[in-house]
Amino acid sequence: xxxxxxxxxxxxxxxxxxxxxxxxxxxxxxxxxxxxxxxxxxxxxxxxxxxxxxxxxxxxxxxxxxxxxxxxxxxxxxxxxxxxxxxxxxxxxxxxxxxxxxxxxxxxxxxxxxxxxxxxxxxxxxxxxxxxxxxxxxxxxxxxxxxxxxxxxxxxxxxxxxxxxxxxxxxxxxxxxxxxxxxxxxxxxxxxxxxxxxxxxxxxxxxxxxxxxxxxxxxxxxxxxxxxxxxxxxxxxxxxxxxxxxxxxxxxxxxx
Numbered sequence: 001x002x003x004x005x006x007x008x009x010x011x012x013x014x015x016x017x018x019x020x021x022x023x024x025x026x027x028x029x030x031x032x033x034x035x036x037x038x039x040x041x042x043x044x045x046x047x048x049x050x051x052x053x054x055x056x057x058x059x060x061x062x063x064x065x066x067x068x069x070x071x072x073x074x075x076x077x078x079x080x081x082x083x084x085x086x087x088x089x090x091x092x093x094x095x096x097x098x099x100x101x102x103x104x105x106x107x108x109x110x111x112x113x114x115x116x117x118x119x120x121x122x123x124x125x126x127x128x129x130x131x132x133x134x135x136x137x138x139x140x141x142x143x144x145x146x147x148x149x150x151x152x153x154x155x156x157x158x159x160x161x162x163x164x165x166x167x168x169x170x171x172x173x174x175x176x177x178x179x180x181x182x183x184x185x186x187x188x189x190x191x192x193x194x195x196x197x198x199x200x201x202x203x204x205x206x207x208x209x210x211x212x213x214x215x216x217x218x219x220x221x222x223x224x225x226x227x228x229x230x231x232x233x234x235x236x237x238x239x240x241x242x243x244x245x246x247x248x249x250x251x252x253x254x255x256x
Contacts, residue, residue, distance in 0.1 A: 016231075019230050020231045021227070023230070024192045024195040024226045025199055026199065032105075044097055044112040051093050052093035056087065057246070059086040059089045060082050060147075064078050079147070079151075083144055083147045087142075087143050088136060095135050096129065098131070099129075100112055100115050100119065100128075102198045131194050131198040134193050134198075137190055137194075137208055138187055138194050142190075143183075145182060146179045146239070150179040153178060154175050168248065169247065169248045172244045172246075172248070173240040173243060173247075174244075175243070176242060177237070177240035178236075181232050181235065181236040183235070184231050188226075188232075189212055191227070192225075196215070
């Protein structure tokens with residue numbers, strides 16, 4: 001249920017995501033398609049997003065439910081271990097989806113099926129996992145920033161408001177929107193590196209630090225934050241609905 005609610009929002013934001021991808025492309029926004037075909041990649045996103053999201057939260061909640069006596073280890077498990085391992089598992093589904101989606105968004109071939117066939121023919125299975133390490137380098141820091149801030153904001157709100165109950169959809173969602181905005185904006189350079197790698201169709205090796213250095217040297221500091229506004233916008237919106245819904249469903253399950 002949580003996955004369906006969030007991924008419906010994510011699919012509705014495909015336009016914003018396409019704009020972000022084209023802004024981050026090495027070829028530039030207009031050469032990558034401009035404002036044409038803004039729904040490209042919707043098919044592959046529809047097919048792969050729900051399984052990826054469900055896998056993430058199955059792992060995340062499973063790890064957080066494990067009790068640890070040591071307070072520091074408990075905090076480490078909840079704030080770092082749970083989101084990190086959950087992202088590693090989810091990326092097994094998310095990365096192939098991202099590769100095909102971004103090829104649809106920023107290349108001449110708009111069909112998810114055709115891009116999938118082309119990748120398999122030219123690059124094989126490794127092509128579907130192009131940028132896997134770069135994605136982890138983006139997603140793990142993102143989750144380590146977002147989820148601890150989300151949990152901390154919820155506790156702060158409860159304490160500040162004197163609330164002795166579970167938070168509702170809008171309360172938890174507002175905390176999720178703030179944490180999502182912070183995580184999205186701060187990890188944008190890593191997202192730029194991931195996009196450049198996934199759009200590249202050569203068989204070269206990739207070094208994220210070198211890519212970021214090259215982008216900075218050739219295109220300036222602003223290029224490292226290309227697409228930061230659309231990325232932050234749709235993740236803020238998604239965080240509101242996603243984490244608000246998650247909290248509501250968790251509360252319902254706890255009462256069963």
